[in-house]
Amino acid sequence: MNTKDIVYIALFAALTAALGIFPPINIPALGGVPITAQSMGLMLAGGILGAKRGALAMVLFLVLVGVGLPLLSGGRGGWGVLVGPSGGFLFGWVITAFVIGSLIEKYWLRLNFVLVAAICLFGGVFLLYAIGIPWLAFAAKIPVEKAFFGAIAFVPGDLVKVVLSTAIIVAVGRSYPLITR
Template identity: 45%
Template sequence: MTTRDLALSALFAAIIIVLGLVPPVTLGFIPVPITMQSMGVMLAGTIIGAKRGALAYIIFVALVAVGLPVLSGGRGGLAVLMGPTGGYIFGWIVAAFVSGFLAERLVREGASEWRQLGGFFLSSVLGGIVVLYAIGMPWVTLAAGTPFSAVAWGSLAFIPGDLLKAAVAAIAARSVLAGYPLLPQRA
């Protein structure tokens, strides 16, 4: 990794923290709030790539672990990481990597704008939703003692918002690719 890679990862860790300033929306039937920080997974992966995006979230999770209130709602600390939302928080690292990995393979600089948007959207959905849910939902079941079927049904309420986040991330990634093409210059 170069200094540029570290700087981009640190910049995205800061962006993720800023996304946490948007107040979380809590649903009464599942202990996981709706936050904008999960969109950061899609943004980091699709804009700066798999390795840099994952590193941004490693930095972010380390800040949470030492107790800084960088999570949405001003939360932080080991208790949060071990609670019901911990699987999603740790899952952000893997999800950012997968989003970036897929974007690096699906999106080509010379492709049409619609093809690029589609590649970024698919990368965001598969990495930022499918992978994240696959890690987070079993964790909620274990940490909260909620049956997996109830967690899965409760998670359906998040899908429309997450698809909207994926669309916003795809548009942002396409805009960055057009204005400052970082995608082909991945670490």
């Protein structure tokens, strides 16, 4: 890893923190898991930086949150947030950024808007929910079914984030590709 990689990793951790400026929308029935713009950060990190650097950007972000920096939407931070109801979604950011980056790298030469959107939808929504919902059910002490159906409220916002992330990933990939094959 060179200095340039470290700068990109730090930049995308900072971008994810900046996305926390948008105020969260809390859903009390889900144990306090808010709807935020920050999950867009994992799609952008994986899609623009690739698997390794994208996942490391999310690891850096979570380490900073874990030590208490209030980088999550609503000014949240600290170990308690990471082990609370939204912890599964937060730790899922690392895995999903890696998966999105891996798929973008695999299909780099054939990328188009539809393929990038499908990759972001798979990694940034389906996979993230598959990781976060069971953790939410456990941490909030609610049935998995309730957590699953409560998560439906997140889908419209996530679809908007997929479209925005896709447009950004495609534009950056064409004009200044950070992933090379």
